[in-house]
Amino acid sequence: MAFIFSDLVVFPILRINAKYYGWKMSLFILFLLFTALIGTSLILHYSFDLLSILPDPSQVKIQDSEYFKIDYTFFLNIAFLAISGFMLYLGFFKRKDVKHMKEMAPKSQLLENILKYAALVCYVWIAGGLIVKFFVN
Numbered sequence: 049m050a051f052i053f054s055d056l057v058v059f060p061i062l063r064i065n066a067k068y069y070g071w072k073m074s075l076f077i078l079f080l081l082f083t084a085l086i087g088t089s090l091i092l093h094y095s096f097d098l099l100s101i102l103p104d105p106s107q108v109k110i111q112d113s114e115y116f117k118i119d120y121t122f123f124l125n126i127a128f129l130a131i132s133g134f135m136l137y138l139g140f141f142k143r144k145d146v147k148h149m150k151e152m153a154p155k156s157q158l159l160e161n162i163l164k165y166a167a168l169v170c171y172v173w174i175a176g177g178l179i180v181k182f183f184v185n
Contacts, residue, residue: 056081063163071159 055061057078065074096102 054085057085059167 062074062078065077069077093102
């Protein structure tokens with residue numbers, strides 16, 4: 049359950065909510081989701097512990113795994129890729145004149161610039177981490 053909630057507590061979702069509802073409501077939604085995430089994970093952990101069904105970490109073995117093989121997931125990924133491409137085509141080329149997809153909350157140019165540069169810093173940080181991981185001993 050906490051894993052599902054964690055996808056909703058990310059910066060891009062916060063910005064999307066702020067675009068439609070404003071920053072005050074967006075931060076309130078973030079607080080509610082974050083509280084639900086922490087509460088759900090604590091409840092699950094301690095209820096599993098109470099029932100003695102937590103996995104034992106000493107039983108874990110490292111296994112060899114194949115990272116790429118052609119099975120049903122390959123074909124599901126191809127189907128999803130085709131559906132996504134079709135949806136992108138509809139969104140970018142067929143629906144340009146749709147007027148109901150407008151902003152609901154006013155944007156501040158200063159805030160947009162701050163968020164743009166914050167995202168740029170994150171990209172540089174990730175690139176630096178990848179460089180250190182793969183090229184520095």
